[in-house]
Amino acid sequence: MxxxxxxxxxxxxxxxxxxxxxxxxxxxxxxxxxxxxxxxxxxxxxxxxxxxxxxxxxxxxxxxxxxxxxxxxxxxxxxxxxxxxxxxxxxxxxxxxxxxxxxxxxxxxxxxxxxxxxxxxSGRLCSDIGFPYLLLLVSGGHTQLLAVTAPGTYHRMGTTMDDAAGEAFDKCAKIMGLGYPGGPAIETAAASGDAKSIRLPRPLRGADNCHFSFSGLKTALATKLAHLGGVQTAPIHDLAASLQAAIADCLADRTKRAMQIFATQTSTSHTSTTNTLVIAGGVAANKAIFARLQTEADAAGFQIIVPPAKLCxxxxxxxxxxxxERHDQPDQLDFEPRPRWPLDPAATPPPGRGVRQ
CATH class of the missing domain: 3.30.420.40 (ATPase, nucleotide binding domain)
Incomplete structure (x- = not known):
């Protein structure tokens, strides 16, 4: 080209x-x-x-x-x-x-x-990244872990069983009266809060798979907020910091498991001495989440790539x-738009649960 x-x-x-x-x-x-x-x-x-x-x-x-x-x-x-x-x-x-x-x-x-x-x-637009690499796609509508082997070739290792991480931020911000969009609002409020002051669950932490669940975390926050007297009396900044820490821990734990699997599966075919984790999507701009993921990537021996905020x-x-990336493979003008379009059509939902694509 x-x-x-x-x-x-x-x-x-x-x-x-x-x-x-x-x-x-x-x-x-x-x-x-x-x-x-x-x-x-x-x-x-x-x-x-x-x-x-x-x-x-x-x-x-x-x-x-x-x-x-x-x-x-x-x-x-x-x-x-x-x-x-x-x-x-x-x-x-x-x-x-x-x-x-x-x-x-x-x-x-x-x-x-x-x-x-x-x-x-998007990571390949801003950095010199070769295939394969591990992708954490974390946005308002999607939270997935995928092995990226080529344009058009993806293996979904994990996905959300209910809400996406960004959706959890939006819903919780609305509950706490912080406005929309929720991610930046919660990150701002969390900056002056104590992340250890309020106990919140870490759904699926330690599970052997790579799936996510955030709906229960949203419910737990709503319950804590009610017990603390609602938005008028509750320590909103502490709640925001605790929620942000819980979401960061969930993302880091599930990504840690994916890195273990990815490193094992690619060890025989991947000649590079360093595996790569790319984090993409709007939630990737959250500094606390990035720091938590950076710690896990360093421990696993992965280099971490996050596109600039304007590309996240x-x-x-x-x-x-x-x-x-596929300039020689254009589409026909009769291509029909799709409200749903999974990157890995062969992926199956987590056992016993529905999952959005």
Whole structure:
């Protein structure tokens, strides 16, 4: 692939309308994001219908802004990629239709990108990482551990049995009256709290598998809050710090188990002396969680890679890069958007429990 092969990426799977322009040499020429946080904050979470209308209103302006930032026109674009799932289907359709229209009008390749694969490969956009590597994908809607062996080839080692870590942050922040989005709000409140002051459970800690569970932790926090008199009298900062520590411990414990399995499984085929753990998704920006994971990675002999914050949260640069990873395999314009699209279709749910993909 020529180093100057350039793709315009579009991301619209949730509440960010984003467009980015990335070249095969990893140059990010533009990375524009129009946030809907203020719109959804008053509802305490994302309202799908509102999000879809906002994407429709903003998509053209965001694409135009990306081209302007890059000092490019459509003549400089060699291909176009858009998130085709998983996500809120209304927003996914907006981005997909825009990408297909541009591809058809300009006679350039179209790439339907799995949003999760964008996160999964984002570490390779910012660092020189070879395959295979272990991925902790931890975001508002997903918490998974995957072995990444090539673009399009993933083995899911563990997943959440109920809520994702970011979802737990959002729900608990709402319970505590800290607002939306919950992750940054809880991290801010936790900075002045005592993480050891309030006992909270660590679901599945020490289990032989790599799965997660956060729903019970949310219930435990709600119970503690009620016993402490509610948001008016409870030590909210201590609760936030205790919750953050509990989530960090759960993520670290399950990732520790995954590193043990990954190191054993790749020892005969992986020639590198150092295994790699990539952490991607919006929750990866939490400093306390990163520090906890860093400790476990160091102990296991793994190098740890976390993309810059702008590439951890939902963005279009990772979508463009995922398309560049398979630039010679474009999709047909009749590709249908998917509200659900697992990276590892062969993975089975944890025994006895449902699981979101």
């Amino acid at each position: 020529a180093k100057d092969f350039t793709i315009l990426g579009i991301e619209s799977s949730c509440d960010e309308t984003a467009a980015a322009i990335v070249s095969a040499d990893k140059s990010i020429h533009a990375n524009k994001i129009a946030s809907q946080i203020e719109t959804h904050a008053k509802h305490g979470g994302v309202v799908p219908e509102v999000a879809a209308r906002a994407h429709l209103d903003m998509i053209d302006d965001v694409i135009a802004a990306a081209l302007a930032d890059a000092d490019m026109t459509f003549d400089d674009i060699d291909g176009i990629a858009a998130t085709a799932g998983p996500g809120l289907i209304g927003g996914v359709i907006v981005g997909t239709v825009a990408a297909k229209a541009i591809a058809a009008a300009r006679s350039i390749p179209y790439y339907a990108v799995n949003h999760l694969e964008g996160h999964a490969l 949260t939902d963005n279009a640069a990772m979508i463009a890069w995922a398309a560049l």
